[in-house]
Amino acid sequence: xxxxxxxxxxxxxxxxxxxxxxxxxxxxxxxxxxxxxxxxxxxxxxxxxxxxxxxxxxxxxxxxxxxxxxxxxxxxxxxxxxxxxxxxxxxxxxxxxxxxxxxxxxxxxxxxxxxxxxxxxxxxxxxxxxxxxxxxxxxxxxxxxxxxxxxxxxxxxxxxxxxxxxxxxxxxxxxxxxxxxxxxxxxxxxxxxxxxxxxxxxxxxxxxxxxxxxxxxxxxxxxxxxxxxxxxxxxxxxxxxxxxxxxxxxxxxxxxxxxxxxxxxxxxxxxxxxxxxxxxxxxxxxxxxxxxxxxxxxxxxxxxxxxxxxxxxxxxxxxxxxxxxxxxxxxxxxxxxxxxxxxxxxxxxxxxxxxxxxxxxxxxxxxxxxxxxxxxxxxxxxxxxxxxxxxxxxxxxxxxxxxxxxx
Amino acid sequence: xxxxxxxxxxxxxxxxxxxxxxxxxxxxxxxxxxxxxxxxxxxxxxxxxxxxxxxxxxxxxxxxxxxxxxxxxxxxxxxxxxxxxxxxxxxxxxxxxxxxxxxxxxxxxxxxxxxxxxxxxxxxxxxxxxxxxxxxxxxxxxxxxxxxxxxxxxxxxxxxxxxxxxxxxxxxxxxxxxxxxxxxxxxxxxxxxxxxxxxxxxxxxxxxxxxxxxxxxxxxxxxxxxxxxxxxxxxxxxxxxxxxxxxxxxxxxxxxxxxxxxxxxxxxxxxxxxxxxxxxxxxxxxxxxxxxxxxxxxxxxxxxxxxxxxxxxxxxxxxxxxxxxxxxxxxxxxxxxxxxxxxxxxxxxxxxxxxxxx
Numbered sequence: 001x002x003x004x005x006x007x008x009x010x011x012x013x014x015x016x017x018x019x020x021x022x023x024x025x026x027x028x029x030x031x032x033x034x035x036x037x038x039x040x041x042x043x044x045x046x047x048x049x050x051x052x053x054x055x056x057x058x059x060x061x062x063x064x065x066x067x068x069x070x071x072x073x074x075x076x077x078x079x080x081x082x083x084x085x086x087x088x089x090x091x092x093x094x095x096x097x098x099x100x101x102x103x104x105x106x107x108x109x110x111x112x113x114x115x116x117x118x119x120x121x122x123x124x125x126x127x128x129x130x131x132x133x134x135x136x137x138x139x140x141x142x143x144x145x146x147x148x149x150x151x152x153x154x155x156x157x158x159x160x161x162x163x164x165x166x167x168x169x170x171x172x173x174x175x176x177x178x179x180x181x182x183x184x185x186x187x188x189x190x191x192x193x194x195x196x197x198x199x200x201x202x203x204x205x206x207x208x209x210x211x212x213x214x215x216x217x218x219x220x221x222x223x224x225x226x227x228x229x230x231x232x233x234x235x236x237x238x239x240x241x242x243x244x245x246x247x248x249x250x251x252x253x254x255x256x257x258x259x260x261x262x263x264x265x266x267x268x269x270x271x272x273x274x275x276x277x278x279x280x281x282x283x284x285x286x287x288x289x290x291x292x293x294x295x296x297x298x299x300x301x302x303x304x305x306x307x308x309x310x311x312x313x314x315x316x317x318x319x320x321x322x323x324x325x326x327x328x329x330x331x332x333x334x335x336x337x338x339x340x341x342x343x344x345x346x347x348x349x350x351x352x353x354x355x356x357x358x359x360x361x362x363x364x365x366x367x368x369x370x371x372x373x374x375x376x377x378x379x380x381x382x383x384x385x386x387x388x389x390x391x392x393x394x395x396x397x398x399x400x401x402x403x404x405x406x407x
Numbered sequence: 408x409x410x411x412x413x414x415x416x417x418x419x420x421x422x423x424x425x426x427x428x429x430x431x432x433x434x435x436x437x438x439x440x441x442x443x444x445x446x447x448x449x450x451x452x453x454x455x456x457x458x459x460x461x462x463x464x465x466x467x468x469x470x471x472x473x474x475x476x477x478x479x480x481x482x483x484x485x486x487x488x489x490x491x492x493x494x495x496x497x498x499x500x501x502x503x504x505x506x507x508x509x510x511x512x513x514x515x516x517x518x519x520x521x522x523x524x525x526x527x528x529x530x531x532x533x534x535x536x537x538x539x540x541x542x543x544x545x546x547x548x549x550x551x552x553x554x555x556x557x558x559x560x561x562x563x564x565x566x567x568x569x570x571x572x573x574x575x576x577x578x579x580x581x582x583x584x585x586x587x588x589x590x591x592x593x594x595x596x597x598x599x600x601x602x603x604x605x606x607x608x609x610x611x612x613x614x615x616x617x618x619x620x621x622x623x624x625x626x627x628x629x630x631x632x633x634x635x636x637x638x639x640x641x642x643x644x645x646x647x648x649x650x651x652x653x654x655x656x657x658x659x660x661x662x663x664x665x666x667x668x669x670x671x672x673x674x675x676x677x678x679x680x681x682x683x684x685x686x687x688x689x690x691x692x693x694x695x696x697x698x699x700x701x702x703x704x705x706x707x708x709x710x711x712x713x714x715x716x717x718x719x720x721x722x723x724x725x726x727x728x729x730x731x732x733x734x735x736x737x738x739x740x741x742x743x744x745x746x747x748x749x750x751x752x753x754x755x756x757x758x759x760x761x762x763x764x765x
Binding site: 037 | 516611624627636641702707708709713719721729732733736
């Protein structure tokens with residue numbers, strides 16, 4: 001920390017004497033030090049560099065295999081060459097002389113070079129063996145890692161299956177989800193009209209413009225898929241409800257019957273260029289929801305978007321009342337939690353969007369025309385109206401929200 | 408003849424995106440048909456651009472295509488195979504090593520970017536760096552016809568009303584506000600600014616705050632590192648804004664007393680111009696394009712002597728005379744980047760290529 005201030009700064013202004021300023025700074029440092037400043041117990045944190053300097057990276061390290069190639073082709077240092085001369089007349093004499101000298105020197109040198117070459121040969125052979133063994137080990141480590149991945153995936157599958165047998169609330173087991181209820185009719189009655197859903201969904205289309213493989217998880221009545229089709233965007237949906245799938249197929253929409261985990265797992269990484277998940281996440285258990293979002297990240301291409309829409313539990317009418325209309329809803333999902341989670345999965349540009357406002361006539365009414373009242377009455381009504389605004393926001397705010405994130 | 412622009416990503420609030428829109432405005436005002444084509448188009452920018460593959464339909468040897476280059480992408484391969492006259496505007500590629508272990512996808516794209524750029528050296532009619540530093544790189548790579556075209560900025564946009572909430576929060580309490588503007592990223596080396604601020608805040612001016620303006624998307628690991636260092640240094644007054652809108656940006660400039668950059672790599676550094684515009688004195692580490700952008704203005708830092716830089720901040724903030732002189736020089740330098748000057752150079756470069764079209 002006793003660094004000299006001299007030459008630390010440059011000010012290219014003839015009116016400014018930088019040397020003088022640097023001297024003043026040096027003096028200030030000395031004065032402050034006399035008063036006990038700049039002594040610190042965090043010096044090791046200050047001195048610690050953030051990351052290795054750029055030139056320490058593996059990119060600049062010499063490649064082992066190129067070394068091996070080099071020594072494999074250069075171990076034999078015995079040299080045989082033809083003695084000749086391009087000179088027409090004295091050439092013969094020169095060749096004879098060189099051959100004589102070469103013969104005399106070669107007698108002694110060949111012995112040494114031969115031994116060195118033999119030593120080189122054995123050393124190279126040992127190094128090649130080691131190198132091959134390293135390759136074998138690396139391949140084995142890769143195999144082991146793949147097997148560990150397989151085992152992890154199997155454990156997750158088993159957990160999902162165990163959960164399905166325990167619970168009726170998992171998207172993975174379609175029959176278990178819906179029980180004896182006709183979910184198609186329920187969804188028609190309580191899930192909002194097609195027109196309403198269409199208007200609410202249209203706002204997200206911009207995130208998928210120009211895409212070629214968008215997945216709609218829980219495609220339901222296929223409204224998002226219809227919108228994609230109208231815009232010429234290629235995409236398909238998955239759902240677990242037979243009636244909803246049949247309904248979509250009749251509308252000539254590309255829908256498959258599959259549960260979300262099974263489907264995502266069988267997709268190639270980075271194969272999707274957009275994911276839309278509307279009103280699905282609240283049907284999942286916490287561990288399934290987080291795993292689903294992690295899988296989504298893996299399957300998405302860099303720069304593509306995911307939109308997750310769900311009931312806005314910040315609206316108390318939603319969180320304490322309408323949320324429970326659907327018995328297959330499992331968990332309240334707070335927008336801050338989804339945003340946090342997506343951040344940890346390395347999604348970028350995470351944004352939230354609240355939509356579906358409650359109709360005005362369903363909200364608490366404010367007192368109008370208070371201008372004609374006297375000041376005291378006006379003040380009381382103003383406070384009352386202010387409080388009504390706060391309550392309206394809390395009780396009757398937006399009914400849905402969406403989180404939009406980019407990979 | 409048509410003059411269009413193509414680039415990998417068009418997003419709002421980003422220096423390249425802003426410039427692309429400005430260039431389109433200028434080209435259209437000169438009577439050219441001019442559109443923007445991109446691979447990734449942020450939804451907010453959807454109305455400004457078309458998907459890059461669409462360009463194939465109008466590609467012609469009689470057209471000029473301006474390719475903004477800063478990263479590897481599929482656009483490079485696409486442009487390579489077109490017969491249009493090609494102008495590259497090179498915004499610089501961040502050295503990939505900065506992002507190792509922070510964002511591996513980005514590392515891959517940056518490495519590819521360098522390879523792809525090299526492939527353009529023989530098939531580009533003109534390559535323009537946004538700074539002398541960038542032009543030097545282009546020449547080193549093997550481009551023959553090169554030039555400098557500084558970033559085009561429309562400063563009239565900066566006269567909007569700044570965000571009041573931020574002005575009230577940070578601008579009313581007479582605390583010294585040190586700012587840096589730029590996304591949180593390892594090559595911008597925000598950790599060094601924090602270390603300088605540690606000395607400034609603990610030993611020189613306790614009534615001070617550091618505001619790091621910029622998003623941290625794509626560098627969450629670095630963000631966590633920065634947060635941990637703030638915690639370890641027990642600093643209460645460091646604010647990381649994350650992604651903000653334009654009026655909020657204006658407000659942060661509005662409350663700033665000094666702009667400090669310790670960045671290790673910049674292709675141009677627009678925030679330096681913005682600080683000049685808002686009369687904020689600049690202290691910046693002498694790296695990459697910074698000496699070009701500052702030229703003879705601001706204060707350049709040759710070595711990262713944290714205590715000395717903290718003392719220099721104190722001197723600039725409290726020495727009215729010095730501050731005035733620095734700002735005056737910065738105002739003079741800003742004139743060089745005046746839109747009319749840059750427009751003139753752009754016209755000159757463009758004409759040189761137009762004259763080669765039969």
